Structure formats: structure tokens, C-alpha cells
Amino acid sequence: MPAALSNGTRSRRFSTRLAAVAIAPLVLTLAACGAASDDGGGSEGGGESGKLVVWDWKSGDPTAKAYVDAAKADFEKKHPDVEVEFVAQPFDNYYTLLGTAIESGSGPDVVLFNGGAQLRDRVDALVPLDDYLGDNEERLAGWEAFQDADQTYAVPITLQGEPFYYNKKIYEEAGLDPEAPPTTYDELTDVCEAIAKIDKDCFSLGNKEGIGMEFHLSTFGPGVFTPEQYDAWLAGDRDWSSPEVKQLFEMWVQQNEDGWFNDGVNSTAMFMDEFTKFQGGESGNVVGLISDVAHWKSFDEFLGDDLGVYPGPIVNEGGQSLMPAEGGIGYGVTEWTADKELAYDLVDSLSSTDALTAFYADAGAIASDTTIDTSDSGIPVVADIVSWLPESKPNLHTVLSADTLDLLHRLSQQLIDGKVTVDDALAQLAASDK
Template sequence: MEQRALWSAAVVLGLALAAGCGSAAGPGPSGSSGDKLVVWDWKSGDANVAAYLDRAKADFAKSHPDTEVEFVAQPFDQYYTLLGAAIQAGKGPDVMLFNGGGQIRDRVDALVPLDDYVSQDKHRLAGWDAFTEDGKTYAAPVTLQGHPLYYNKALYEQAGLNPDAPAKTWDAFVRDCGAIAGKTGAKCFGVGNKEGIGIQFFLSAIGPATLTPQECDDWVAGKRDWTSPNVKRVFELWKQVNDDGLNNDGVNSTAMFNDAFAVFQSGKAAHIIGLMSDIGHWKDFGEFLDPADVGVMDAPVVNPAATPSLPYDGGIGYAVAKWTRDPKLAADLVRSLTSSEALEAFYAEAGAIASDTTIDVSAGGPAASTIVAGIKTGKPALHVALSSKTIDLMGRLSQQLLSGSTTVDEVVAQLADSDRAS
């Protein structure tokens, strides 16, 4: 069985490499004569990013007219497996897309530090920290990704609540959820944890309303105290919300993508911790609900000593493989993929909150404007600071916590051990 799995992985990798291996030829005087760059991602097959890629390629062609650029879209559910195999083989694409956080930090040994190539873009783009390790930058951010707490203003109105003044404290929030359930039948939260993702969203959205600002800063800096009562309180709330019936039924069997979002979009839940970009975000919700009814609120304060803020980081970004023959040429392509013109198209067509925060999002409606305004005081998402190994463990333990097969004390103890070992 193991031999078959290894053979299958090898076949998949072989096909992926055949579909697009890095093949930058030796550069001519301008670094762009007869060259080819291959890009791996999971986005380029989507119709709503076509305009973004067209603008990026046009920008790159201005200075490298003879360099061919080939985008190879890989399936996201296999992406990091394929990428890991390519890294182990020491060959593959010249440029590759990464999520910010643990996914890229676990693989920086295979990447080119980009600081010497993108320094002039640092002032224009936000979200760099999610692609940085040991003081070096390994990818340029394309989007910002975070976890706003969205709410349905129409349900608030039906429940006799002021849709423009959502609750500021946790106790008041729970009371409002009770009023909404009584008048509309809608649950408080739409949640999906089949993949173990729901806990990530919950930790990053509710954590800043529960931990003190110093605890949040220490957490992101790697000085995490898993024994803190405030950290334990986040996991206690995760269980309590579900035990009290505030979530949709069957959270552990509900996929975040896209079943949980459908619960919110259909008006069956008044709130959802969603995303800023890509999917399950303001533009998606505005296609099902009246955009004016899609609200964004601060997380209700659990701990009076906490200061809620928008949790966000760099969402996705392009990196350069260490094996590419011409790092500067590949880095020039990364710069084109983060040009203002390209990112403006990404926002307009896909609804992404781009890393270039100078882009005017006022036409996107009140939710997008509220999100962008929150970036000024926002802080990194707590789950992004964790290693991919600890993230995976947290997902499994969060399912056990909801099912009642483990305790909060056991969960934080295991996560602390994993975090220390990462």
C-alpha cells in the first residue's frame, strides 16, 4: 500500500513537472533573450483572475519582451504535496505561489531571499511579515487575508436590533443572538470544521477580544503562553458556543468551503467569521445578500483588558525557487505580479483586498470599505504565527473538543508541546 502511494505521488509529480518545469535559459545582455519562466499556482485557472494575469504579463513584457511566461495551475488540495516533492527533487517552477505563514516558512530553504529585488516595493505593499523568516523576505504579497466578523444587517432589523450598532461585549452579543434566533430562527454563527479550519478562524477573530494586547504581540513573536487563562478561554468559548447551540448543526461534518458560507449567505446564520479575499468574503456574500446588508463588526470583547482589531496578514504571495537560473529575471516577474495595475484588476474582478492599500475600494460597498479602514490598526492573525504542524494538530483537537472526547486542558497541553517542537 505504501509502495503504491509513493508510486502515485511520483507519477503525479512527473506529470506536474512535465506540465511546467523551470526552464529559464541563460540570460542575454538584458537578461531576457529567449528565456522562459514557469509559474505554479492554484489561481491561474480561475476566470476571475484572467485580467490580473494579463496586466501582470503585460507589465513584465515591457522590460522582458522575449521572455515567455507559462502559468501552470495545480489543484489546491494537492498543491503543497506537489511542491514538496518538487523541492525534494530540486527542480520545478521558477516562481511559485504560497499562502502566508507556516506554509512558506516551512520551505524557505528552497527559496531565494527577495529583499535585494523588492526593496522599492516595501512602502507600497502591506502584508510582508507573513512571508518573512529570520529577517528575510521570501515572497511578495499579492493579497491581504484576514478574518472579519461579518453579520447580516437584515436579520438584525428583523429581530428589532440596530443593524448599525452591533454588540460591543460578548455577553451583549450572546443576548442579541438569542433575540435573532427567537425572531428569525437564524443561528448565531455559521461554522464549518470538517477540515479543522473553523478553529483557525475562531482563534484569529475572537483571540484579540480575549487576549491582552501584550499577549497578542507575544503570541505573534513566538513567546506563546499556552497556560494563560485567556488562551484557554478562547478554546473554552469554541466549545461553549457549540454546546449552547449558537452554531449551525453538525459543525464537524460541515465543510468551511463552501457549506458554512452557504449557511450565512442563505440567511440561516446571522454571523460568520469569513475571509477578506479569495472566497467566503464580502464580494461573495454580496452576490447572495444585498451588499448593503453585509456588515463587518469588531469582535465582541470577552476580556475588558483586550483590544479587538482586524486580524490580517499577507494572504498569498509569489516566491522564487532557489534552482531558477536567473533569480533577478524571476524576481522581476514577481514585481510585475504585484504591480498596482495588476492588483487593481485582482480587486475589481475577484474581490480581493489587495496588498496595495492605495487602491480605491469604495465602489465595493460598505463591507470592503470597513475592512480596508481596519487595516490601519489591524494586527497579524494569531493562527498564522503557528507552524503548519501545529495548525494541523489544532484542527484535529478542535474536532475532538466539540465532540466531547477531549478537554480544553488536554488540548492546550498538546498544542504547547507541538509548538515547542516546531
């Protein structure tokens, strides 16, 4: 070991210089060059025409099959000689894998992204698409989540939003009117008190990943902020010491203390446990999604006609009742792909009306395509959700940086755990969000 160590130190001075010249400068560009030329490492991908590789976390689902098939068929009409391979990566590790691909400069040509921070952190590895968009700009909605500094880096295929879902049967058992969900925070408080009496949880909540807090901010935020404050927040003018922000955080703590949630909030995984509990009839309410997962379609499977939905309640006098929504997931084109136009053509097929109609119907996603008819879903809550979309505003949490979100996740758990005060938490967030 000493030998190895001293070797390491001796060569460091030399290789430091080497690094400054060769390894370090703009890894991304280097990686892109590497892929474009010979080594690239990619036996697949790397972007030779003749084959395009798509990364996502969806195409493996049986419910996404019709969508993928439709997109493939559409693309094949345009480019019969080009093969398309879909690689469904495990979502847990998706961005880590993508990071490795970016580092090594070999990987997919087309990549699926969540809107917001994950995309904005990686725009260096993506092609600006504004020149290619054409009609799609009109037909599709939800672009803001995929833009950075006025440039568009991905094409939205779904809209994502967070409505409150509720279980009418539990409302009834608690002596509440199942057709009159709460519209104000006071009413919601009454609902929770009534549900507590029948020994159920008012809300199912899983904050193991800290995402519960993201939803809390974005769903109660519209009811707390005035419209002006809301817009200012989105525009980057965020005052973490304002009374409204403090109120939002105190609500989080108070709701937990008042027993609104199931036990073990910090150890409950959101997507596996929280929604399982709601589906299993253990709680009266849950903040869910409108696309991908934890949505009307999967809840309908278990609750059927008992499923109801309402937009976030009004908390303060100047607040609004609206469902936050924005672009959900979208496809981008990587910098290192050989033929950018060809890759965009595939993105175009992936966002075609036919493909997205299939995605909406089978996977239960509210597609970004505004021309799709959603009146025949057979699930009553869909009509409500779609009717709220025009008034929707983007989420409060997605404009935060990945760093600040990570801090928010941790602080939200510490707040539940009683390890930090609201004031202290807000001070830390203010320092992080600059």
C-alpha cells in the same frame, strides 16, 4: 515474494551506504543541481531562460483573468522574448504537488504561497528576495507573513484578515437593530439568543478541516488578550496554561453547547458549505475573509444591502476590538530557477499596481498595494474593512507551526465531539508548540 524480500534486505546494507553518500545529503540542493543541469526532468519549467512557469491556484478563475493579463503585459514590456506559463493547480493538493516538485527538483520558477507556516516550512527551496525588493518594500504591505529569520521569501499581493460579517435582514427578523452590530461578547451573546428564537443559526461554521478553530482563535483572541499578551504570543512567548488561552478554548466549547452554530460542525466544509449557508440566509453571522474567497464581494452577490460587517468584539476588560490582518498570498522564486533576476522581474510584474488594481476589482481581494484607491467599490462594507487595516495586528494562528496547527485542527474537532477536555487539549498544544 520471499525472493524479493531477501534481495531487498541483502542490498539494503550496500545501498544504505550509497544513500548516505549520494541520495540523502540535502535533497533540496541535489534537486536544484539536477534541474539546473541536464536531466531535471522538466520538459517545461526547470528554468531555462525563454520560459518561466508560475504555479498558483488562482489563475484559472475567470475573476483573476484581468489580473493575470495585466501582469503578463507588464512583464512582456520588460522581457518580450520570455514566455510565461501560468499553471493553476487544485488548491487541495497544492502543497503536496509543490513537495513533489521540490523532491524531484523540477518544477515552477515562481510559486504562489499562503503566508505563514506553509511558506516557512519550505524556505529552503526559495530565494531570499531582500536584495531585489527596492521600492516595493514601501509600496506594499503585509511582509511579515512572508519572512523567516529576517529574510523575505515572497512578495505579498493581497492582505488577508477575518472580520465578522452579518446579515441585517436576519438581525431585523430577530428584533435586533441591524445597524448596531455587537461590540462586546455580552452583546454578541444577546444577538445569538435572539437569533435562536427565530430558528436560525447564529453562526454558520464549518470545522471539517479544523480551520474554524483557527478563525476562532484569531478573531476572539484580540478581545480576550491584553495588547501585551497579544504581542507576546506573536513574538513566540506563548503560555498555553494562561487563564486567557483557556478562556478562548472554553468559549469554543461553550458556543457549540449553547447552539450558536449549525448542526454537524465537524462535517461541514468551511469553504464550500459554511459560506454557502451564510449566503443562503441560514445564519445571522459568519467569520469571513477579506480576500480570495468568502469575502465582501461574494457575500454582496447574495446579500446585497443586507450585508454588514464588524470587527471582533471585546471580551475581557483589557481586550481590544480589532480585525486581525496580515499578508495573504504572495509570490516567491524557487531555488532551482536558472535566472533568479528574471524570475523576480515576473514577481515584480505580478505585484505591480496595475495588476493588483485589476485583482482587487475583479476578484474581490484587498490588495497589498497601499496606493490603490478602494473608495469606489460600490460595496459599503469595504470602506469599513479598509478603515480597520491600519490598526490590524497579525493573526494569532499563523505564527504556529504546521505541526501545532494540525494538532489544533484535530483537537478543535475533538472538543466539539466531547472526546477531549480543554485542559487536556491545552496540555497537548503546549507540548507541541516548543
